[in-house]
Amino acid sequence: MFRQSLIDSLQTIFPNISWSGIQGLTPGRIAGGFADEYDIDPQDLPESLFQPLSQSLFKAAEYKTYAPMLQSEGESFLTDLTASMQGADVTRAYGGFAGSAQSKRKEKQVKDVYGKAMGDVYSNIRGMQTEALQGIQSEVDKWHEASQSIKGY
Numbered sequence: 001m002f003r004q005s006l007i008d009s010l011q012t013i014f015p016n017i018s019w020s021g022i023q024g025l026t027p028g029r030i031a032g033g034f035a036d037e038y039d040i041d042p043q044d045l046p047e048s049l050f051q052p053l054s055q056s057l058f059k060a061a062e063y064k065t066y067a068p069m070l071q072s073e074g075e076s077f078l079t080d081l082t083a084s085m086q087g088a089d090v091t092r093a094y095g096g097f098a099g100s101a102q103s104k105r106k107e108k109q110v111k112d113v114y115g116k117a118m119g120d121v122y123s124n125i126r127g128m129q130t131e132a133l134q135g136i137q138s139e140v141d142k143w144h145e146a147s148q149s150i151k152g153y
Helices: 003-010 021-024 028-039 054-061 067-082 089-096 101-151
Strands: none
Touching: 003 021, 003 101, 028 101, 054 101, 067 101
16 A cells, blocks of 8 residues: 555545645534535534544655654664674685685675665564554545445445
8 A cells, every 4th residue: 555545535525635635634524524425404413423533644654753763773773784784704704805706705694694684674564554554544435434334235
């Protein structure tokens, strides 16, 4: 689930809505939009049926929320890898020749370890963002269900 698909799913009810517009939907505006969408008398679709979307979900869906974590994890991995590139076994791998096959293998191993670790961190972040977006979509689905039940679907 991506932000744009969520925006697109609400375009028929709230034309020209943006990401920040979704964040600002009030119970009254939600009720009005869904009353129009399902052709329901606004008096039959009270605002109290609709809860505004949680701002914490929107925050969790933003990449910038996780940037400090990504930076911190990257620095931590880099410190560990730098330490692993020092010592007797690395000196032996280089054997006094920077172009030796053993030294290239050691460098590749270090890059692979760092790349995998950072890939795992990024995957975790994407998972948390997706979970937040699914939470938002779940709330929107509840708005549809409430409106449909009033309409008699």
